[in-house]
Structure formats: C-alpha cells, structure tokens
Amino acid sequence: MAFLEMASEEAAVTMVNYYTPVTPHLRSQPVFIQYSNHRELKTDNLPNQARAQAALQAVSAVQSGSLALPGAPANEGTILPGQSPVLRIIIENLFYPVTLEVLHQIFSKFGTVLKIITFTKNNQFQALLQYADPLNAHYAKMALDGQNIYNACCTLRIDFSKLTSLNVKYNNDKSRDFTRLDLPTGDGQPSLEPPMAFGAPGIISSPYAGAAGFAPAIGFPQATGLSVPAGLGPGALGPLAITSSAVTGRMAIPGAGGIPGNSVLLVTNLNPDLITPHGLFILFGVYGDVHRVKIMFNKKENALVQMADANQAQLAMNHLSGQRLYGKVLRATLSKHQAVQLPREGQEDQGLTKDFSNSPLHRFKKPGSKNFQNIFPPSATLHLSNIPPSVTVDDLKNLFTDAGCSVKAFKFFQKDRKMALIQLGSVEEAIQALIELHNHDLGENHHLRVSFSKSTI
Numbered sequence: 543m544a545f546l547e548m549a550s551e552e553a554a555v556t557m558v559n560y561y562t563p564v565t566p567h568l569r570s571q572p573v574f575i576q577y578s579n580h581r582e583l584k585t586d587n588l589p590n591q592a593r594a595q596a597a598l599q600a601v602s603a604v605q606s607g608s609l610a611l612p613g614a615p616a617n618e619g620t621i622l623p624g625q626s627p628v629l630r631i632i633i634e635n636l637f638y639p640v641t642l643e644v645l646h647q648i649f650s651k652f653g654t655v656l657k658i659i660t661f662t663k664n665n666q667f668q669a670l671l672q673y674a675d676p677l678n679a680h681y682a683k684m685a686l687d688g689q690n691i692y693n694a695c696c697t698l699r700i701d702f703s704k705l706t707s708l709n710v711k712y713n714n715d716k717s718r719d720f721t722r723l724d725l726p727t728g729d730g731q732p733s734l735e736p737p738m739a740f741g742a743p744g745i746i747s748s749p750y751a752g753a754a755g756f757a758p759a760i761g762f763p764q765a766t767g768l769s770v771p772a773g774l775g776p777g778a779l780g781p782l783a784i785t786s787s788a789v790t791g792r793m794a795i796p797g798a799g800g801i802p803g804n805s806v807l808l809v810t811n812l813n814p815d816l817i818t819p820h821g822l823f824i825l826f827g828v829y830g831d832v833h834r835v836k837i838m839f840n841k842k843e844n845a846l847v848q849m850a851d852a853n854q855a856q857l858a859m860n861h862l863s864g865q866r867l868y869g870k871v872l873r874a875t876l877s878k879h880q881a882v883q884l885p886r887e888g889q890e891d892q893g894l895t896k897d898f899s900n901s902p903l904h905r906f907k908k909p910g911s912k913n914f915q916n917i918f919p920p921s922a923t924l925h926l927s928n929i930p931p932s933v934t935v936d937d938l939k940n941l942f943t944d945a946g947c948s949v950k951a952f953k954f955f956q957k958d959r960k961m962a963l964i965q966l967g968s969v970e971e972a973i974q975a976l977i978e979l980h981n982h983d984l985g986e987n988h989h990l991r992v993s994f995s996k997s998t999i
Contacts, residue, residue, distance in 0.1 A: 547583045559651040560681045627676045628703040629683060631669040637695035637914055639856040642718055644691070645669055652685065653678025657708040659717045662919045665996040672708045805855045807847045808877040813868035814842035819896035821977045822847055824903070828976070828993065829861055829917060830854020831904040834882035837894040843870075848882040850906070861919050866970040903981055918996045922950075922972050925995040926962045929954075930988040938962065945978050947971045951999035965999045 548554040554577070561575045629649075633640050642658050649655050654674040661668055673679045679702065687700040710719035712728030719725055809822065819835040822845055826832050831850040838844040849855040855876065863874040885891040898904075905913045916925075926938065939949050948967035955961040966972045972994070980992040 545578055545580060545583055556653050556678060556681060560685055625676045625680065626702050626704070626706050627673040627679045628705045628708060629671045629673075629679050630701045630703040631671060632699040633667045633669075633691075634697040634699060635690075635695040635915065636667050637917065638692050638853060639860045640667065640691060640696055641860075642669075642715060645671065646718070646720075648686070648691065649673075649682055652682035656721055657710050657717075657719045659708055659710060661716070665918050665921050665994075667919070670703055670705065670708055804876045804880055805849045805852050806877040806879050806882060807849065807855050807859055807874050808879075809845045809847055810843065810873045810875075811870050812837075812843045812845060812872065813870050816868040817842070817845070819845075819894065823896065823898050823901070824977045824980050825862065825867070825973065826858045827903065827905060829858035831906050832901075833897070833899040834884070835896050835898065836882045839891065839894055842894075846877055846879060846882045847874075850904075854906070857917065861917075865920050865973060867973055916993060918994045920969050920973050921994045921996070922967070922969050923963055923965045923995040923998050924972050924976060925993045925997075926964060927960060927991045927993075928984075928988050929960050929962060929990065930984055930986040931959065932986065933984055933988075938964065941979065941982070942966065942975055945975055947975050953999055963995055963997060963999050 548557060558575055558577065561573075566573045566575075631645070642660055645658055645660070646655055649671055652673075655671060656674055657670075657672040659670045673682070683700045683702065686698050688698065690697050708719075710717050710722070710725065713719060713723070713725040714727040807826075817837065819837060822835045822837075823832045826835075826847050826849065829849075831854065832847060833850060834846075834848040836846045838846075847855075847858070849858060859874040859876070862872060865872050882895070884897060885895050905911070929938070935952055935954070939952055942949050942964060948971065949964060950967060951963075951965040953963055955963075966975060976992045976994070979990060982990040984990050
C-alpha cells in the first residue's frame with residue numbers, strides 16, 4: 543500500500559478516473575487506486591524515502607511522457623510537445639443515438655471539457671472535443687479509444703485533431719461552448735436554459751432498457767438517484783452514470799414540452815402540398831418501425847410520428863432533423879403527446895391519420911436483424927437490394943430518372959447482383975427517391991428495397 547500526492551486536486555481526479563475503467567498493473571500485479579483521507583503527505587525522516595522517490599520519479603516520467611505506459615503502444619504512451627487538447631471522435635456502429643450530452647459526460651471523466659462540436663462527415667457521426675489541457679486529451683484517448691459506449695455498438699474511434707482550439711458560434715444540440723453560456727442557439731431554435739446540470743440524477747430509467755437485444759453498457763441513474771450499472775459486454779464502458787436527460791439528448795427547451803423517453807415525434811416545417819402519411823412512414827421507417835402518423839388537419843406542415851420505442855424516435859430525430867425534404871428544412875423534436883390518437887368513427891380526417899402498426903414494411907421487427915447494423919445518415923448514395931436478375935442498369939437508372947432524380951453514378955455489387963449503389967444529385971433527391979421508390983414493384987415478385995448508404999461510388 544502507498545500514498546501518492548498529486549500536484550493538484552484536478553490531477554488526482556484525472557488519475558482516479560483514468561485508472562477506474564482500466565486497472566493498471568505493476569510487475570503483473572493489479573494496482574487499485576482510490577482517494578485518501580489525507581490532505582497532504584509528510585515525507586520527513588521516512589525509512590522508505592528512496593523507494594518513495596523512485597516511485598515518484600516513475601510517475602513523473604509517465605506524466606511528462608518520457609516513459610511509455612506498460613501495455614500501450616510506444617507512440618500512445620507519450621505526450622508530444624505541442625500536442626493538441628482537441629480530440630477528433632468518430633462513432634462507429636451507431637445503433638443508439640449518441641448526443642452531445644452523452645459525450646460530455648463520458649469525456650468529463652478525464653478533465654474539464656471546454657467545447658464540443660458534432661457533425662456528420664463521410665456518412666459517419668463525428669465530434670471535435672476540446673479539453674482545457676492536452677494531458678486530459680491524452681488520457682481520454684488512451685482510455686476510451688476502441689471502447690463501446692453501449693454493448694456491441696457505438697464504438698469510439700479517437701485521434702488527436704490538427705486543430706488546437708475550437709470556434710463555437712452556437713450553443714445547441716450540435717455544438718456547445720461550456721465556457722460561454724451567452725451564445726445564441728442559431729438556426730431559429732428556441733433558447734436553451736443554461737446551465738444544464740450534468741450528472742444530476744435522472745428522473746426516469748433508461749429508454750434503451752432491453753431495446754433490440756442490446757443492453758446499455760452504461761449505468762443509468764434511476765429515480766432514486768442511484769447508479770445502476772447495466773450488464774457490461776466485452777469492451778463496453780463501465781458504469782459512467784449517464785443521466786436520462788443526457789441520453790435522450792433533451793435539454794430544457796421552453797414550450798417544446800417534449801417528454802424524455804417518449805416515442806412520439808413532432809415533425810414541423812413540412813411541405814403541405816407534397817407530404818403524405820405514407821411518405822413520412824417510409825422515411826422515418828429507415829430509423830425504426832413507425833406505428834402511426836398524423837398530419838395536422840388545420841396545419842398540414844406539422845405532423846406527429848409515433849415510433850416503436852423511444853430509442854428509435856431519438857435515432858430518427860438525430861438523423862432527419864435539419865434535412866431538406868420537398869424544398870423545406872424538416873424539423874423533428876420530441877412531442878408532448880405520448881401516443882397518436884386515431885380519429886373517432888365519423889370524424890372528418892381526410893386520410894391524414896394512418897395506422898402502420900401491422901405494416902409488412904417494418905425493417906426492425908426481427909431482433910438482431912442485419913438492418914440494425916446498417917443505419918446511416920441520409921446521403922446522396924442509396925443502397926438498393928432485392929433486384930431480380932432480369933433488371934438491367936438502364937432499367938434502374940430510368941426508374942430513378944423518371945422519379946425526377948439526376949443519376950450521377952451506378953454500380954452493381956460484384957459478388958451479389960441483387961444489390962447495387964446509386965448516386966444521385968443531392969441528399970434531398972435521395973431522400974425523395976427513397977420515399978417514392980422503396981418497395982417499388984420490379985416484377986418477378988421482387989419489391990425494391992432502398993436504404994441510405996455509407997459508401998460512395
């Protein structure tokens with residue numbers, strides 16, 4: 543047993559947080575690190591002074607980067623002069639939505655997070671995250687790179703960014719400067735109520751419990767405020783006590799009235815002349831099974847979309863809010879309604895409310911379906927499948943051209959001619975083509991399946 547006094551309280555917190563999920567070993571023996579009741583160490587006249595000095599020098603060497611950490615690749619064990627405090631984070635296998643709040647809570651374990659910017663690039667959800675100190679970024683990268691946020695999905699891939707500082711213009715669900723609570727939200731969004739209490743006990747249990755066979759790998763605080771670690775899978779992060787509000791990505795937006803864990807979305811700014819319940823069913827069905835859709839009778843640019851569960855609603859909201867559809871920028875938020883009501887018998891509805899709960903077109907009915915692994919943001923390249931052998935390249939190109947699309951490229955899969963990629967003129971074109979042509983009858987009892995692709999041609 544030994545005591546170690548760090549230069550500052552933050553350094554001690556960083557060290558304990560770093561070594562909690564990754565137990566260090568000295569000469570093949572596990573070392574467990576926890577806080578002491580002693581505020582400082584007295585080192586006068588100790589018989590073990592030489593051993594203590596040697597240990598102190600070893601720790602200092604690791605921190606200064608002149609000694610590589612055991613078990614780490616040589617280039618990861620050292621912090622280079624001028625190394626950036628900014629990390630570039632890519633999240634692979636994004637089955638569960640990962641919000642800015644979730645990233646803040648995970649990465650705050652390793653030091654003070656100043657700024658976060660999230661974005662989609664190359665059809666991957668990515669983030670830039672700036673620490674107060676490059677050492678914090680170094681430890682976070684070493685501990686978290688390759689870890690899963692949830693069991694079997696949401697894998698973190700972390701590198702140092704070439705940027706040394708982030709310029710955040712807006713505080714909203716895509717970007718945040720935690721040092722500037724006065725920034726506008728931008729994009730006409732209602733103001734966020736500052737500051738959000740990170741780490742406050744959640745008022746509901748995780749919306750993801752048991753969803754689709756993936757157990758959350760993070761402990762979600764229940765109403766009692768106790769952190770209840772879920773079953774950890776291989777490589778999953780330990781119980782980091784993410785609050786429910788952080789996981790659902792819900793910040794307090796005055797007037798929005800959205801309920802965390804809700805499966806109903808309010809979709810606004812639609813094109814009332816072109817949108818239909820079926821169109822919303824097909825589009826939102828890319829990210830979950832849509833049970834009901836209601837286009838508002840008196841305000842047809844607004845609609846309610848009821849998903850199978852809260853996770854699917856969050857996933858659809860994350861991927862579709864801000865996308866252009868029929869010339870307008872679609873907005874999706876959690877609704878205050880917990881279910882979409884069907885019209886009463888005899889009530890005038892003009893076919894604006896539809897029940898799709900028994901539709902054969904649901905993509906996620908089967909637990910563990912491959913579709914869970916193929917959820918990607920909207921992109922100009924579409925993945926086509928279930929193509930019969932008689933259908934040619936020109937047949938498919940003409941099908942999309944007749945639907946009003948400009949086809950930029952096309953190719954069949956070499957190993958499986960039932961599948962192909964088609965690249966269209968824009969993401970908006972691809973979204974509209976998916977709505978129009980998913981389940982299109984190609985003959986020979988084959989209905990075309992259309993999805994967004996992460997690949998480009």
